[in-house]
Amino acid sequence: MSDSTRGRVPGEPEEGPILRAQTEGSAEPEGAPRRVIGTPAPAQSRMLLAQTAAESTAGLPAERERELPADLADLDDAKRAERIVAGCFILAMLSGFAFIAAYVIFLPHSTTRVLHSNLALGLTMGLTFLFLGVGATIWVRRLMPHVEMTEQRHPMRSDEADRDAFVETFNEGADASQFVKRPILRRTLIAATVPAVVAPILLLRDLGPLPRTKLEHTVWRDGMRLLNYGANTPIRPGDFSSPGGMISVVPEGFQDNFNALAKAACIIIKFGPGEVVYTQQSQPADGFTVQNWTVDNIVCYSKICTHVGCPAALYEQTTHHILCPCHQSTFDAARGAKVIFGPATRALPQLPMTVDAEGYLVARSDFTEPVGPSFWERGNSS
Amino acid sequence: MTARRRHPLAGYAVVLFGLLLAGVGYAVVTEAGAASASAPAITQDAQIAQGQAIFREECATCHGQFAQGTPGVAPSLIGVGAAAVDFQVSTGRMPAKEPVAENGRKPVGLNTQQIHALAAYIESLGGGPAIPSTAQVSQVGANAGFGQQLFVADCAQCHNFQGAGGALTYGKYAPPLTQSTPTQIFEAMLTGPEAMPVFNNTTITPQEKRDIIAYIVQTRQEPNPGGFSLGRVGPVTEGLVAFLGLLLFMVLAALWITAKHRKTPHE
Numbered sequence: 006m007s008d009s010t011r012g013r014v015p016g017e018p019e020e021g022p023i024l025r026a027q028t029e030g031s032a033e034p035e036g037a038p039r040r041v042i043g044t045p046a047p048a049q050s051r052m053l054l055a056q057t058a059a060e061s062t063a064g065l066p067a068e069r070e071r072e073l074p075a076d077l078a079d080l081d082d083a084k085r086a087e088r089i090v091a092g093c094f095i096l097a098m099l100s101g102f103a104f105i106a107a108y109v110i111f112l113p114h115s116t117t118r119v120l121h122s123n124l125a126l127g128l129t130m131g132l133t134f135l136f137l138g139v140g141a142t143i144w145v146r147r148l149m150p151h152v153e154m155t156e157q158r159h160p161m162r163s164d165e166a167d168r169d170a171f172v173e174t175f176n177e178g179a180d181a182s183q184f185v186k187r188p189i190l191r192r193t194l195i196a197a198t199v200p201a202v203v204a205p206i207l208l209l210r211d212l213g214p215l216p217r218t219k220l221e222h223t224v225w226r227d228g229m230r231l232l233n234y235g236a237n238t239p240i241r242p243g244d245f246s247s248p249g250g251m252i253s254v255v256p257e258g259f260q261d262n263f264n265a266l267a268k269a270a271c272i273i274i275k276f277g278p279g280e281v282v283y284t285q286q287s288q289p290a291d292g293f294t295v296q297n298w299t300v301d302n303i304v305c306y307s308k309i310c311t312h313v314g315c316p317a318a319l320y321e322q323t324t325h326h327i328l329c330p331c332h333q334s335t336f337d338a339a340r341g342a343k344v345i346f347g348p349a350t351r352a353l354p355q356l357p358m359t360v361d362a363e364g365y366l367v368a369r370s371d372f373t374e375p376v377g378p379s380f381w382e383r384g385n386s387s
Numbered sequence: 388m389t390a391r392r393r394h395p396l397a398g399y400a401v402v403l404f405g406l407l408l409a410g411v412g413y414a415v416v417t418e419a420g421a422a423s424a425s426a427p428a429i430t431q432d433a434q435i436a437q438g439q440a441i442f443r444e445e446c447a448t449c450h451g452q453f454a455q456g457t458p459g460v461a462p463s464l465i466g467v468g469a470a471a472v473d474f475q476v477s478t479g480r481m482p483a484k485e486p487v488a489e490n491g492r493k494p495v496g497l498n499t500q501q502i503h504a505l506a507a508y509i510e511s512l513g514g515g516p517a518i519p520s521t522a523q524v525s526q527v528g529a530n531a532g533f534g535q536q537l538f539v540a541d542c543a544q545c546h547n548f549q550g551a552g553g554a555l556t557y558g559k560y561a562p563p564l565t566q567s568t569p570t571q572i573f574e575a576m577l578t579g580p581e582a583m584p585v586f587n588n589t590t591i592t593p594q595e596k597r598d599i600i601a602y603i604v605q606t607r608q609e610p611n612p613g614g615f616s617l618g619r620v621g622p623v624t625e626g627l628v629a630f631l632g633l634l635l636f637m638v639l640a641a642l643w644i645t646a647k648h649r650k651t652p653h654e
Contacts, residue, residue: 318544335556
């Protein structure tokens with residue numbers, strides 16, 4: 006049998022277990038309107054609730070139709086369910102006390118004790134809620150009646166008399182308070198609230214000073230040596246004895262300045278002869294430029310991804326791809342680090358590079374464009 | 388009633404069966420083998436001759452009779468050096484079974500003596516980086532703390548902070564370093580196998596390489612307070628496992644709470 010039985014209108018001939026459950030046990034008077042569970046109740050079954058004692062004893066039919074069954078059919082089963090639920094609740098209570106005990110016993114004085122304390126507290130609290138939930142669910146499933154109830158909706162709008170009375174009271178109050186009659190009181194009260202509205206705007210100050218042009222520059226300067234990050238030693242081009250090498254570099258003097266490194270970190274990549282495709286900025290080919298800022302086929306790119314600024318340094322020497330681990334933006338290192346996959350929109354900026362008198366790799370200047378992700382004032386974002 | 392045709396536990400059974408199948412399937416697919424290398428001792432000429440014989444049998448199909456390589460299939464091995472051969476063969480990456488994006492670690496077919504003979508043969512063709520000596524990869528006196536600094540600067544981006552590995556582009560990946568021997572790690576840095584960049588002895592000195600190896604080896608020995616290491620990837624994995632485990636629990640709980648009553652006790 007399908008659930009459509011419950012949708013029937015009252016008065017139609019009814020069959021099925023739900024209806025029988027409703028009619029068999031009750032001694033309804035002949036001709037009383039039948040009710041199907043799940044349909045709107047006949048008017049008088051609701052009205053009985055609202056009737057006064059005097060009315061109900063005035064010879065009207067006082068037999069009230071029960072909305073919910075009085076008791077369970079299988080009392081043995083109910084007894085079993087009752088024991089299970091009570092057991093769950095007792096276990097919940099015990100683990101609740103265990104939580105208190107654990108809080109007192111495990112004082113987090115050391116790392117190990119903190120571990121034990123967290124474990125005991127979490128476990129006991131979890132068990133408390135678990136047993137409470139399991140008990141409640143079993144109670145609902147096995148002891149409470151499984152019937153659908155319907156409640157009537159009434160219009161929300163108050164009737165006209167109430168509305169008129171409200172307006173009258175409001176206007177009387179406004180007059181009596183002198184709020185309307187004395188404008189100077191009204192206006193000074195409003196003026197008193199103005200600072201409270203303005204004050205939160207000042208909180209914007211706490212966001213710190215304006216960035217000005219900070220985002221457009223890094224600490225790289227002409228003649229600044231590139232240091233092998235970690236070892237912090239300067240690098241000669243000849244240190245790359247074979248193509249396929251890559252190393253993270255930082256500006257000399259700023260190797261421990263993380264604020265500076267957040268923008269200035271770079272990677273240098275050693276290519277084989279003829280692997281790098283050079284173009285000029287005046288004649289970009291295929292949307293990329295590699296300036297002749299390289300030394301001995303060593304190219305230096307910003308390590309900061311142009312998408313959202315993650316360190317893009319997963320370099321594959323076979324394909325010359327630089328991969329950013331955050332969102333898989335992929336750059337072609339042999340072609341000016343132009344974007345070949347992923348959400349980044351700009352190539353990684355290239356650092357102008359040369360060698361100093363001692364033969365160490367040095368910067369020729371700062372980056373010629375802002376590094377890292379786009380920002381409002383940057384202008385062209387592609 | 389349609390609801391009675393299925394056993395009330397059928398829903399749970401289907402969910403559990405599906406999960407079990409996925410778990411067992413994954414465990415079957417991921418198997419691992421290990422191998423390592425130690426020192427050989429025979430005359431050089433005999434060793435090279437033996438290496439050439441092995442090369443013709445195992446490697447020449449792809450790399451050519453004279454190790455000159457086959458364009459588009461296999462690179463030339465002239466000048467790659469003994470270190471590259473020892474790394475590729477002792478980790479089971481070579482001989483490759485089939486052309487794939489990334490050759491993974493697999494059980495090794497040759498013994499250490501054969502691998503060293505093969506390495507000697509390739510070295511005789513055009514030199515290249517040699518297999519590091521035991522002293523070069525010794526952990527005695529290595530500075531794991533400094534090794535960590537170097538590892539974070541140049542290795543962790545691909546191999547993960549704990550050496551657990553990670554994904555690269557187009558099916559390639561940086562392998563986990565959990566089974567690599569110190570010699571293999573040294574050789575990998577020196578020769579840049581597959582997509583890995585080369586970190587030769589002038590950009591990262593042999594002493595620095597030892598420090599990096601010390602960090603990798605020490606990290607493996609860190610205790611796991613949680614019990615399972617979960618690949619040592621950190622809070623992300625732990626959170627994911629907790630999330631998925633609890634999600635399963637919530638699904639089962641929701642199934643139970645909302646399941647149809649088997650019978651109405653009030654009938």
